[in-house]
Amino acid sequence: MRILPEQTSLIICDIQEKLCNAMYETEKMQKRAAQMACGCRLLGIPIFTSQQYTKGLGLTVAAVREASGSDSYFEKSTFSCMRNEAMADAVRKAGRHNVIIIGTETHVCVLQTAIDLKEEGFQPILAADAVASRYPDDKEMGLRRAMQEGVLVTTSEAMLFELLQDSKAPQFKEISKLVKDRP
Numbered sequence: 001m002r003i004l005p006e007q008t009s010l011i012i013c014d015i016q017e018k019l020c021n022a023m024y025e026t027e028k029m030q031k032r033a034a035q036m037a038c039g040c041r042l043l044g045i046p047i048f049t050s051q052q053y054t055k056g057l058g059l060t061v062a063a064v065r066e067a068s069g070s071d072s073y074f075e076k077s078t079f080s081c082m083r084n085e086a087m088a089d090a091v092r093k094a095g096r097h098n099v100i101i102i103g104t105e106t107h108v109c110v111l112q113t114a115i116d117l118k119e120e121g122f123q124p125i126l127a128a129d130a131v132a133s134r135y136p137d138d139k140e141m142g143l144r145r146a147m148q149e150g151v152l153v154t155t156s157e158a159m160l161f162e163l164l165q166d167s168k169a170p171q172f173k174e175i176s177k178l179v180k181d182r183p
Contacts, residue, residue: 013103107142
């Protein structure tokens with residue numbers, strides 16, 4: 001299965017200020033998440049952002065908000081983004097079969113969102129370098145469980161170039177610049 005831009009949307013799941021402070025390798029995850037959000041924006045891919053208990057956990061980190069090109073978000077209390085009716089409706093209305101998920105925590109909100117998407121007939125895709133958990137073993141087990149559930153797992157760079165499809169694409173230079181600066 002190819003990941004094509006016209007069939008794909010992006011969920012940015014709870015990459016919030018206070019949550020990120022507690023994540024393992026948070027700087028790497030935030031950088032990859034910003035790259036993924038920027039790349040998707042450049043390719044015209046719909047982007048949906050969730051925030052869990054914004055009052056206590058803060059806004060989506062500035063770099064990811066700026067990269068996505070939007071300050072709008074869906075406030076949620078559920079762990080799965082798809083259990084928030086407004087967000088689920090927006091994802092459904094976008095009509096894109098593939099849904100990339102980036103964010104926190106891999107083994108909780110990201111995983112439950114992926115499982116619910118799969119159950120609804122979507123193909124969830126995780127960017128393994130753009131998700132995080134507080135502890136490395138939780139992230140690893142979250143990725144393993146996702147794969148057992150039929151979720152595709154790859155890296156943000158691999159996904160961006162697959163979405164791009166051709167070095168002659170008008171966004172090629174911008175996407176190439178995005179992925180060159182790896183920590």
